[in-house]
Every structure is written in structure tokens, then in C-alpha cells.
Amino acid sequence: MSGFGTSEFSTKYPVTNKLTESLIGKYPDQKSFLTRRFSSLEPEEERNLEYFSDQIIRLVGDDLDQFLDDYIFICNMQTEEEFYFRRNNNQYRLSKFQDAVEQVYSNKPFMASYMNGLLMTQIWWSNHTKMLAFYKEEFLPKNIASYRHLEIGPGHGKLLSMACQDERAGEVAAWDISPASIESTKHALQALGVKRIPELKLVDMFSSEPTTVDSLVFSEVLEHMENPEEALSVLQSCLSDEGRLFIHVPINSPAPDHLFNKATPTEMKDFIESQGFEITDYKYAPLTNYSLERAIEQELTISCGFIAVKK
Amino acid sequence: MLETIQTVMRDVFGDDSIVITKDTTADDIDEWDSMNNVRLIVALEQELNIRLPLKEINGLKSVGDLQRLLEAQTGN
Numbered sequence: 001m002s003g004f005g006t007s008e009f010s011t012k013y014p015v016t017n018k019l020t021e022s023l024i025g026k027y028p029d030q031k032s033f034l035t036r037r038f039s040s041l042e043p044e045e046e047r048n049l050e051y052f053s054d055q056i057i058r059l060v061g062d063d064l065d066q067f068l069d070d071y072i073f074i075c076n077m078q079t080e081e082e083f084y085f086r087r088n089n090n091q092y093r094l095s096k097f098q099d100a101v102e103q104v105y106s107n108k109p110f111m112a113s114y115m116n117g118l119l120m121t122q123i124w125w126s127n128h129t130k131m132l133a134f135y136k137e138e139f140l141p142k143n144i145a146s147y148r149h150l151e152i153g154p155g156h157g158k159l160l161s162m163a164c165q166d167e168r169a170g171e172v173a174a175w176d177i178s179p180a181s182i183e184s185t186k187h188a189l190q191a192l193g194v195k196r197i198p199e200l201k202l203v204d205m206f207s208s209e210p211t212t213v214d215s216l217v218f219s220e221v222l223e224h225m226e227n228p229e230e231a232l233s234v235l236q237s238c239l240s241d242e243g244r245l246f247i248h249v250p251i252n253s254p255a256p257d258h259l260f261n262k263a264t265p266t267e268m269k270d271f272i273e274s275q276g277f278e279i280t281d282y283k284y285a286p287l288t289n290y291s292l293e294r295a296i297e298q299e300l301t302i303s304c305g306f307i308a309v310k311k
Numbered sequence: 312m313l314e315t316i317q318t319v320m321r322d323v324f325g326d327d328s329i330v331i332t333k334d335t336t337a338d339d340i341d342e343w344d345s346m347n348n349v350r351l352i353v354a355l356e357q358e359l360n361i362r363l364p365l366k367e368i369n370g371l372k373s374v375g376d377l378q379r380l381l382e383a384q385t386g387n
Contacts, residue, residue, distance in 0.1 A: 033344065079345060080365060086353040087362075287346065300346060 004038035074117030081254035157188035333375030
């Protein structure tokens, strides 16, 4: 496959190409990183990259310029957090959820930039692209027919929209603890062209009513948990006997609101399994332009995707 | 100090063939991306028992800039 900068790439991935050219046009320093990022794609990226870029461009709307700025904001913020992490024995800066609320979640402008920047990472950071593909190709299609679906913390709505648009899905719902996030997800789903808007409920998972689902999604949430064991216990209680759980959790990924970490993917896998789950499939995706072996050796960011059932 | 930077850089980047001068920049070394820059700086801080201000780190453009900053921080 010819990489970014070639006519083959721009023909095969026109939306991806447009977004990437826009970023480089505004921030030329990004060219080297992104040229390497798109110099080779895994098969699942080749199949899905343009679909994910199309989702992004719908969500961005007329505000591409702002989203580009916010992507650079998140890159710079991450560098600062990496310095703290590496200087302090690979510890995240925060360990208490209340601190994350005070320092991050209550700061609306910061959160807006943070969420916008995160959206753009879905195609420019290969680990994020691979996690989306893992969910789309390995999780949803293998759920039972007419599966009852619940996502906790749907964020931009990209994963949720795929469930909504899956003909095999039954009832689809999502929970979030933030009214603003619920509204944001609703608008995102409309922008993504979702016709069947799911039930979006303001729910604290730790004080939720009993519920049973066959398809449960907990993507980029576990690393924000002060009590990950308690979170997994709640997920256990929600899952039907035939149900499947999708978890995407990064390790060694310093961020302003990350609380929970493990040093290796195996440690994270073992932890989830120790909480009453059997992992039936997994995918480890290292940070962009690094091999998994090197990322493990140097304790760098790795996105871990797990599909699990109750033991 | 240049030799110290080179030694640490070779170790952090995992490449014993790296040779640097004051004019070397990140564009000259494939392994020198933003992640490895963090690792390099932290390793130099640990080697020299210093802490560099983030604002100063963000302004570095070359090995020469890094050398001057380290020498200022260590009093060398």
C-alpha cells in the first residue's frame, strides 16, 4: 500500500487524506509523524480507516479548524503528563476520582478541547484506530441475535452508533453520569445519521437499577476508575449468561484524568480475569509508530482491547 | 556534556551507532520522536540529578540547545 502523500492513498482514503492534509497544512511539524503513521496499515485499518474518518468529518461539521487546534492541545497535554509519569516511577498524577472532577471534569473549556482532540486521535493514533476496528469486526458481529446492548460512557457516540446501525441489535441503550455528555452523545448520534436513537440515561453505574444485557461496552472508562474492582463487579451483574463484554483500556497512558494503570497488557488481562471474567479474545495495540515488543519493553502506551464472558 | 548526551541517547534510543554534534536536531535521528524525547530528557535528568523546567524543554531545537540548558542547570 502506498502511504500518505501518494495518489493511491488519496484515492483510496479521500476523507482520511483531507483531514490529514488539513492538519499538516496548519501544523507542518506533524508531517513526519503522520507520514510514518500512514506508511503501512494493518488489514483491519485498511478495511475501516475511511469509515472512521467519515464518522469524524460528520462529527466535526464546520469546526474542523477548532478540532485541529484541539488535537495539538491534546498532544501537548499528553507530553506534559508523560514527563510526570516518567519522572515519578510510572505513576499517574491523580488517584482519586474527586480530584479528576475538580481539576478536569468541572473545567468545561478544558473538557471541550480534550474531547475534540480525542476524537481526532481515532484515526491519527493507530492504537485507537485498531481498537475501533476490533470492536466493529470482532465484538458486535459475534453477539447473539437481537442482543440487548448497553454502553457505559458513550462519549462521541462512535461505538454506540455502530450498535444502533446493526440490524442484528435489539434494544440499545447508553448510560452516562454527566447530563452534558448525554446531550453531546445525542447530538453526535444525529450527526452520524443514526435513525434509531437509543435510550440515553443519566445513570451512575455504582447506584444503578438492576439490568441485564447481552452486549456490554466499557470503552476508555476503566482507566478513569478509582475502584476498578467495583466497576467490574457492576459489569458482571449486568451481563446475561450468554452476554459479552467489550473493554478498551490503555496502559501506561498518562492523561489528566487517568487513575488506574497496569504495567503490562498481561497484568491488565489477569486483573480482569481475576474479577470473574473469562477473556475470549483480545487485541493489544501499541502507540503509533512503535512495535508491541518495544512498547512492552519500554513500558509505553498500549491500548488493550478485551472481549470477555462471565466465568 | 556532549558525550554524556550521546551516551544517554544511545542507551535510550537503543542505537549504539548514533553520533551527535551541537547542530544535530530531531530531524536527523529517526528514533528521536516526541515519546523518545521525553525518555531522553528524563534519563538525562536522572543521570545528572537535575530537573529541567518544561518551558525550557519546549524551547529546545537542537543538541546544542540541550547541552547549554544542561550545563546551565548543573553549573558546568
